[in-house]
Amino acid sequence: MTELTIYEKSVSGRVGVVMPATDVPLSELPEDLLRSALDLPEVSELQAVRHFVNLSTKNHAIDKGFYPLGSCTMKYNPKINEDVARLPGFAHLHPLTDDSASQGALGLMHTLQEWLAEIAGFTGSSLVPAAGAQGELAGILMIRAYHQSRNDTKRTKILVPNSAHGTNPATVSMAGLQVVELPSDENGDVNLEAVRAACDDTVAGMMVTMPSTLGVFDTHIVEVINAVHACGGLMYMDGANMNALLGIVKPGELGFDVMHYNLHKTFSTPHGGGGPGCGAVGVNNKLVPFLPGPIVVIQEKPARKGEPPLYALEMPPQSIGRLKAFHGNFGMHVRAYAYIRTYGGTGLREVSRHAVLNANYVRSRLRDTYHMPYDRICAHEFVMEGHFEGVDSVHALDISKRLMDYGIHPPTNYFPLIVPEALLIEPTETEDKDTLDNFIEVMLTIAKEAKENPTLLTEAPHVTPVARLDEVRAAKQLVLCCRPLPQWALDQAGD
């Protein structure tokens, strides 16, 4: 049952929001610049509200049920964060307000910068990047700028494990450098010998996810870092899996030079159906001058003890430059601040302790039924294979689709690429034991169904608003817009 589009519900002449009358004399409009037609919906406010409410009911969401998406950290999004982000003093603050008139916002950002640096063991940070991928771009551009500043211009390569998230190699290409892909060993760790063999003076650095995308702590990460440093390269950490590391280990202390955080993973800012996020970056002394700006600095120390300092926005001296207009997704900074303030240092460690506890509990209850390629203690997530011996028709995809019939969102499918039929499961710390037990029961049931009645899986899902989709048709017959071309376009095409 598909909902009609908002256009299909429109009736010519219907008015939604009523705007006030014009309280100034009218001025002439430039006739030759006016548009001929405006094709937007015409619905009443009630129709619009019903439309979007009805659409929303077709979604699964954290607020509705379990969402064990590996590497996404689908933890509870606290409601207080939504309220504070909407305070008028934040929501109605223009980004180009004079620094002297935005000390509250600047103070919050400066404190968050310091907290993020402290949490991961870095010297400085920038809240500018809009998402993890942009944080990665900042990190690689900073590494490149660092070597350039030392006239070390031969370094054109970045080492990337073959288990890396796709944004890693894509980022390297965007920064104009060359990806050197390294294999993983049988433990799921990056192959140390391969790292050592690849390290030379043409290597700018290496990108590593810690814990790895397979959900395990790399047992020789320090040796990897040392090898790269020894040849003059810098180490970048993809912080997507930071939910396992809060108060457990500081990447900066291990030797990482730069990392990005995903505020929309680790620090509970909501995923919003695809975004927004914030990919803040932390750096050590080497890279502080290159941070993407502007960042918040202390312009003047307080006149008296107990008073706040004077904050200001500033471009770092050798900044890689602006990555977006203004200074970052401030609304997400507010939410992350509230989250970190709620937990404090000890509390954040509890987050990681329980995230890792939950993942290991689920893993240990499923390992007898599903094949685990790395059967060892995991971090905050683990990967297992979604297929059964003797049942050729059932793949990870089918298990995922069947899970939907039980009201559970599938785990991450087919990532990391190096595990066949991968199912990457990350429960997060906000799920209680009953929810986990229910998930385990469902997964065990699905395993039985696969052997006894595989079409239940291969034809799934059965109870969702729509069944499996024809993705080939979507790609071949591109329909990206539900309105016809305007008259001027038809006229032009006729020319």
Next chain:
Amino acid sequence: MSYIPHTDVERQQMLAAIGVTTIEDLFEAVPSRYRFPKLDLPDGASEMEVAAELQSFAEANDHAGDFALFRGAGAYHHYIPSAVNHILLRGEFYTAYTPYQPEMSQGTLQAIFEYQTMIAQLTGMDGANASHYDGATSLAEAVIVGLEASRHARKKIVLSYGIHPHYRAVVRTYHQWAGLDIVGDDADHSAEDFANLIDEDTAMVAVATPDYFGRMADFRELAKRVHAAGALLVIVTNPMALALFKSPGEMGADIVVGEGQPLGIPLSYGGPYVGFFATKMGLMRRISGRIVGETLDKNGVKAYVMTLRPREQDIRRERATSNICTNQGLMALAATVYLSLMGKNGMKRAAELCYHKAHYAAAQIDHLNSYTVDQSQPFFHEFVIQCPVPVAQINAALYEAGIIGGIDLGADYPALKNHMLLCVTEMNSKDEIDTLVSILNEVSEKAGVTA
């Protein structure tokens, strides 16, 4: 402990099932030297305390709720109908993930499809993606498309001086190692001089209407010159202006980008906003960002799904043209809800209010002896004022009267010392405008400036 539901009994049961004694046992793989560092942060606090602390941060800012705001320059104060926020606060929308599993995400997918449609209609293009981070990064991504279209054979990008300075800076950051020749924005070139910069090495030309200074133009002639040279034309625009004025698509743009913040998204000190990106069908497979298409499920029911996925980073990896993954999904939803509520009629009214109030203000200010407003080109809701005294002095006087004045252009443009960029929207009443005008007058009289 906030949001962590475990009881002691449950912890013990779980540890027993795993086969370890304590939670610490689960971290053996972390080198002991570095394990369990102290986090030097304030102790955790209750929700009540956190709310109070955030409240005091918020109160230490001068914002458009307390002041009359006449500042634009890429972020605009418009009325957001109540219903937008109520929809955005539905957990089914904001706590949902990227719609990779379409069967459980039809709400998000259909909303994006409708967003794509509305953006395409506003901009006069064939289709749009599901969003970029903001207007600036949309432009940087458009440049990537331009470079790819010529298979990187052409290295010249011509940017107009009228494009927002932050946007031009972002283009340069993104492409700092690509060996590009980025020209055109060194001065406010005439249309002819600007067009003469286009040659066979030009991959892409970018202009704006309305531009950073508020000016609008018809780029049909420029489009012909750009296409004759085999290059692509990108037009940066403002979606509120598009409710009244000719779409860039009609002018011949190949790609249209801009900032969607005016569409139901609060100022929020600079973000999160939403970058829209619209293009012609022929370029659709070359653009980055998520795209939602219409299809059928296996029972013939109409459904929506993310399509053209092989362009994206998770499939193309180092061959992807962009690394974008997370976008600004919820803000695109805000824009969709806003456009649905405002509709054709509401959008036209809001744009008209902006236009007439801005032109009233411009006329009143221009009428003052010592101030001049450049009205040589048509403008939407922003204009440049030549002032008799430094802008900072004027803004200080305005501030005393509860008004946040315009931008001091001299800061970014040395040739525009003592020039103010003023923005007027439907949120500015006639009284506020009259007060602003009289204060401008007072300031120049006090300074003893004669005409």
Next chain:
Amino acid sequence: MPSWKTPETLKYLKSDEWILIEGDMGTIGITDYAQDQLNDIVFVELPKVGDVFAKGKPFGSVESVKAASDLMMPVSGEVTEINTGLKTRPDSVNNSPFENGWIIKIKITDADNDALLDAAAYAAYCQTR
């Protein structure tokens, strides 16, 4: 043991392109193995007539729902014809990879390429993957 068609008259690359060499003209496409791996092909990105490519360089790409592959030149040459039928029927590559699913025709400028395999060598290679 699965097997894929590997016509004797063609030469192959490990990246799964085939070439039929007739004098100084060549016809290029992708193999049965490749179309089987890709599944339903939804789009073929074609070069323009007149484009010149060196051996080993990408001249286009082939897309399915879940994957995209660059197409590599088996030899150096200039594009003389492109299979425009693929614009509306990309699935020709799946149905008939060696005949109707041909992708480009070229005038060969340099046929020398150590990387070219004969049918037997390519078929053996496919068995090891």
